[in-house]
Amino acid sequence: MAAKKKRKTTLHHGRRRGARTKVSAPIVRRAANHSAWLIPTRWVKFVIAIFLLPICAILTQTFFTVFARATVTQRLWAAEEFWFFSLGAVLWLIAFFGLPRPMLVYVFGHELTHALWVLLMGGRVSRFRVGRDGGHIVTDRNNFWIALAPYFFPLYSLIAIAGYGVLGMFFNVQPYGRLLYALIGATWAFHFTFACWMIPKKQTDLTDHGTFFSLVVIYLMNLALLSVMLVLASSQISFADLGREFVANADKFAHWLTSL
Known part of the structure; x- marks a missing residue:
């Protein structure tokens, strides 16, 4: 898919509700309070x-x-931590500018980050959709932390660290520490480059x-x-x-x- 094509990862909010019986109630009209200030x-x-x-x-x-x-x-x-981190970051930069961009991987991580932060905020996710042209989640909660999380929360870097820690509980992974730093460098560069690339595209995550x-x-x-x-x-x-x-x-x- 052409790199210049605009892609949106939209965060939708609200839950589908079942049909409810309507109950009529008397309408009470109140005079407008002109002394109150409504600040956006x-x-x-x-x-x-x-x-x-x-x-x-x-x-x-x-x-x-x-x-x-x-x-x-x-x-x-x-x-060596600095060098392997830098090596991973440089390799990703070469891939980002020289190869087709893995949009599906990015969109999946973007929407999964939204979903994780919804759960952290005590909300529920009722729908999760990901595609090459974008994705969205349907949730009952929204705030700026949830909306902006994909732009500062390096999900894949944390997955790499967590995976290394879990494997370390069963195997001797210390000889592969250099690989971990390279993975962190590559995944953090993945997060940074895609965030910088998506921000100018008028994402609703930012404008909302x-x-x-x-x-x-x-x-x-x-x-x-x-x-x-x-x-x-x-x-x-x-x-x-x-x-x-x-x-x-x-x-x-x-x-x-x-x-x-």
């Missing part, structure tokens, strides 16, 4: 996104500072909750995930180190803000 939720989310921008900036500075320190002073670039708000949340969550991966990949970096750097950068930002 998109406006509220837009304001929230503006307040999230400083957090994005602070976390970005924190990530690149810690990454540069680990690369230069702690020789992260020389670790406001595109600006959605993009800020997606960026922040992906950066947080990268920060966690950086800590796990480097034995010299701990979550405490990352937290201290974040607090220091937040303090610098606060001083800069008060000096304006």
Whole structure:
């Protein structure tokens, strides 16, 4: 299928209900309350996104500072985990730009991520449909976490990690640790490239909750995930180190803000 063809993975909401007996009730008309203000939720989310921008900036500075320190002073670039992760990512990039894109695999993972987050939020999934031209789920619950989850939740990377852990309970999989890092690199690159490729295609997942708000949340969550991966990949970096750097950068930002 041509790569330029637009494909939509639409998240449908609502449950089919059985027929019910209608009960007539008297209609009560109330005078409109002109003093009440009705603020669209998109406006509220837009304001929230503006307040999230400083957090994005602070976390970005924190990530690149810690990454540069680990690369230069702690020789992260020389670790085999880094090289095999990078190898997997590069191999996927070659496949993404040079081979037919596995749309069915992507759409399945996209809709499965929606479904998993519906279940995490206590909802129900009554229909799950996947095809090469798109897919959808029918559910009784919807919020921005469910809608945006496929853009920051690397499902296939987590499946690879979980599979490695399960196999490790029965077999000695330690010699295949390099393969795991390569798989994580390839699957995370799969997640990242498809997310970047689909975002400009006016997905309803983003527009339903406001595109600006959605993009800020997606960026922040992906950066947080990268920060966690950086800590796990480097034995010299701990979550405490990352937290201290974040607090220091937040303090610098606060001083800069008060000096304006």
